Amino acid sequence: MPHIDLPKGMPGISAGFAFRPETAKPMRDLAHLLLHEPNSLTPGERELIATYVSSQNDCYFCQTSHGAAAASHLGDAATVKQVKTDFTHAPISEKLKRLLVIAGKVQQGGKHVSAEDVEAARQAGATDIEIHDTVLIAAAFCMYNRYVDGLATWQPRDEAMYAQMGKHLASEGYRISSVPQPPRKELSTAG
Amino acid sequence: MPHIRLPEGLQGIRGPMAFRPETAKPLNELAETLLHAPNSLPAGDRELIATYVSYRNDCYFCQTIHGAIAAAHLDGDEDLVKRVKADFQHADISAKLKALLVIASKVQRGGKHVTAADVEEARQAGATDIEIHDTVLIAAAFCMYNRYVDGLATWQPREESLYRERGKQVAREGYVQVSRQYIPEPELQTQGA
Numbered sequence: 001m002p003h004i005d006l007p008k009g010m011p012g013i014s015a016g017f018a019f020r021p022e023t024a025k026p027m028r029d030l031a032h033l034l035l036h037e038p039n040s041l042t043p044g045e046r047e048l049i050a051t052y053v054s055s056q057n058d059c060y061f062c063q064t065s066h067g068a069a070a071a072s073h074l075g076d077a078a079t080v081k082q083v084k085t086d087f088t089h090a091p092i093s094e095k096l097k098r099l100l101v102i103a104g105k106v107q108q109g110g111k112h113v114s115a116e117d118v119e120a121a122r123q124a125g126a127t128d129i130e131i132h133d134t135v136l137i138a139a140a141f142c143m144y145n146r147y148v149d150g151l152a153t154w155q156p157r158d159e160a161m162y163a164q165m166g167k168h169l170a171s172e173g174y175r176i177s178s179v180p181q182p183p184r185k186e187l188s189t190a191g
Numbered sequence: 192m193p194h195i196r197l198p199e200g201l202q203g204i205r206g207p208m209a210f211r212p213e214t215a216k217p218l219n220e221l222a223e224t225l226l227h228a229p230n231s232l233p234a235g236d237r238e239l240i241a242t243y244v245s246y247r248n249d250c251y252f253c254q255t256i257h258g259a260i261a262a263a264h265l266d267g268d269e270d271l272v273k274r275v276k277a278d279f280q281h282a283d284i285s286a287k288l289k290a291l292l293v294i295a296s297k298v299q300r301g302g303k304h305v306t307a308a309d310v311e312e313a314r315q316a317g318a319t320d321i322e323i324h325d326t327v328l329i330a331a332a333f334c335m336y337n338r339y340v341d342g343l344a345t346w347q348p349r350e351e352s353l354y355r356e357r358g359k360q361v362a363r364e365g366y367v368q369v370s371r372q373y374i375p376e377p378e379l380q381t382q383g384a
Contacts, residue, residue, distance in 0.1 A: 003310040003327075004320040020324055022224050026217035033213055057301065102342075109248065110341025118194040128195040132211055135194075135342040143335035149302025150294075150327040 003152045007182035012061030012155055013148050014179045027144070028174045034137050035069075036173035041130050043170065044073035045096050046137060048083050049103050053138045055084040056107045059145035061155040068166020095124040099134040106138035194344045202353070203252030204336060205373050206345045212374050218336070219370045225329050226260075227365040232322050234362070235264035236288050237329060239275050240295050244330045246276045247299045250337035252347040259358025287316040291326040298330035 006015035017024035035046045047070035054062035063084070071077040082090040087100045098121035105112035113135070121131055148155070168178040197206035208215035226237045238261035245253035254276070262269045274282040279292045290313035297304035305327070313323055340347075361369050 001307075003305065003307065004323050016324070016328075020321070020328075022228070023221060023325075023328055026220040026224065029217040030214060030221070033217065037213075059302070106338050106342045110338040110343075111249070113194065113342050113344070115192075115194065115344075129211070131195050132207060132343065133214075136207075136211075136214060136339055139335040139338035139342060142338055143331040146298050146302040146331035146334055147328055150298045150305050150331060151302075151324065152305070152307075 001152065002154060003150075006151065006153065010154070010179055010182060011161070012065065012153050013144060014177055015153050016147055016151055017177065018182055030140060031144075031174040034133060034140060036169075039130075039133065040127065041099075041133065042073070044070055045092075045099075046133070047073055047170075048080065048092070048096065049100060049134060049137045050141050051080060052083055052087065052100055053103055053107050053141040054145050056104060057142065057145040057149075059149055060157075061148050061153065062141065062145050064159075064162045065165050065169065068162045069169040070166075071163075072166045072170035093124075095121065095126050095130075098124045099126060099130065102131065102134050103138035106135055107142060110135075110139070192344065193346065194342075197343070197345065201346070201373055203256065203345050203347050204340050207339060207343055208370065209374050215370065215374050218339075219366045221332060222336075222366040225325060225332060227361075230325065231319065232291075232325065233264070235261055236284075236291075237325070238264055238362075239272065239284070239288065240292060240326060240329045241333050242272060243275055243279065243292055244295055244299050244333040245337050247296060248334065248337040248341075250341055251349075252340050252345065253333065253337050255351070255354045256357060256361075259354040260362045261358075262355075263359045263362035285316070287313065287318050287322075290316045291318060291322065294323065294326050295330035298327055299334060302327075302331070 002015065007018045010018055017028070035050060036043060039046065047066050050066040051063050051070050054066055067080045067084070071080050074080070079090055079092065083092065083100070087097060102113055102117050102121060105117060118131060165178045172178070193206060198209045201209055208218065226241060227234060230237065238257050242254055242257040242261050245257055258272045258276070262272050265271055271283060275284065279289060294305055294309050294313060297309060310323060
């Protein structure tokens with residue numbers, strides 16, 4: 001059961017977003033910019049970084065929904081699984097492997113990222129903005145994951161639901177909710 | 192030296208925010224809503240939560256600037272800020288804020304560490320659902336801001352007077368207003384391109 005009285009029937013972060021629309025807006029905008037808007041890193045690559053960090057943080061909802069979004073972009077669910085268990089042997093670019101190393105360090109704490117990690121990413125072709133975005137995606141998921149689990153949100157074990165959500169996220173991005181909104185009555189009571 | 196080529200002369204988070212104004216906008220808006228906008232939790236309490244989490248994450252820039260903003264909200268009581276960081280259970284703050292700091296410290300370690308008993312304790316001390324929500328999100332958000340600032344190895348000068356002055360300004364004007372001083376206008380960028 002969630003720690004606070006969140007709108008019923010809304011999975012994961014969508015319940016927190018519906019409970020507090022004022023904070024939902026910048027959080028949605030940030031995810032949309034980092035994961036969905038045009039970037040020299042593909043949306044599939046960026047979703048893999050988000051999925052990997054969420055998996056390291058043991059957040060079921062985030063790793064499953066972003067894993068589904070990554071699979072939808074890549075048309076390949078096996079790669080998503082392999083990135084979570086052992087990305088060094090996954091069929092992904094050397095550059096993405098180097099960026100995942102950086103993301104893994106950020107997950108442990110910002111100071112873990114070394115100049116050598118960054119140099120290795122650069123040698124593999126990463127630009128400053130790609131390194132920046134990798135650090136910020138990893139940092140942002142240390143927020144989203146803690147928000148989702150820290151409120152003990154409802155996280156149904158329902159693969160079909162996440163597959164549907166992943167398709168929606170991959171095509172529409174993050175500014176519009178991917179799940180049905182609670183009835184108006186409930187929202188006005190919360191306000 | 193920062194890991195990437197950030198604009199020079201900007202401390203802490205200001206460097207990467209000026210480097211990437213697109214992501215700076217929601218980052219500042221989130222801080223504004225959580226820490227500066229009207230709320231049943233006083234701004235000083237919310238800044239103490241941000242300072243405490245940043246201290247636990249060992250982020251010098253964030254704990255120093257938010258500590259200065261907290262002190263500015265608390266009539267310049269820098270000593271109280273120090274005591275909250277060192278041992279908040281014995282600091283001169285409300286039982287409610289102590290219970291919220293317990294929740295924040297759990298979130299800092301990981302979301303799943305927060306227990307129903309922690310939340311019940313905060314509720315018994317008078318915390319509302321929205322205050323519990325905001326505490327969780329402030330703590331979670333600083334696990335992001337701290338990692339962003341240290342993960343890029345930003346410039347963080349050890350100069351207390353600088354933070355003290357900045358803290359007063361941010362406490363007065365808020366995050367979005369102050370960010371206009373160091374983040375380039377998108378229009379100007381387009382003209383320059």
